[in-house]
Amino acid sequence: MIHLALLRGINVSGQKLIKMDDLKRSLEGVGFGNVRTYIQSGNVFVQTPETDPGVVAGQIRTAIMNSFGFDVPVFVIGKDDLEACVERNLFLQEEGVDLKKLYVSFISTEVPDQMITQLNLNFIEPDKIQLDGRRIYLKYHSSPAQTKLDNKWIEKSMNVQSTTRNWNTVTKLLGLF
Missing domain, CATH: 3.30.70 (Alpha-Beta Plaits)
Known part of the structure; x- marks a missing residue:
């Protein structure tokens, strides 16, 4: 299933800087497939068998914390x-x-x-x-x-x-x- 994750507060005014290529690698590293980003403000498409948006949001939030040291609110929505x-x-x-x-x-x-x-x-x-x-x-x-x-x-x-x-x-x- 494809999910869109909207990350809050990254790459804004020099705060919580995350390069999208690094984010993509991090999310692929924890098992997400077909990871695609759109612009630098934290819009990420991920593919996973998981259907629960809350679970997906938690997985992404944990991956960002582990990879970058930022606690970032994540909002996951479907098409x-x-x-x-x-x-x-x-x-x-x-x-x-x-x-x-x-x-x-x-x-x-x-x-x-x-x-x-x-x-x-x-x-x-x-x-x-x-x-x-x-x-x-x-x-x-x-x-x-x-x-x-x-x-x-x-x-x-x-x-x-x-x-x-x-x-x-x-x-x-x-x-x-």
């Missing part, structure tokens, strides 16, 4: 999950939406839809969010560099871990499955 992600983004239905301002945060646990009423959304305005199970769709008013709506806010407000990808990367990853 069906990524297809659903692309299909369910309601921001895409808006006329004239700027795809460069759309992002998706993949989160560690499912967040109930009613949680949105409990959040202080005034804090992140004019940016917008949409909850969808283990995904949060983000639409930035200007850019992610000029927002309060970041992984720190998501993690603190929703008591989850998260990793974020821009919409271009999400659609590219789907095409690579």
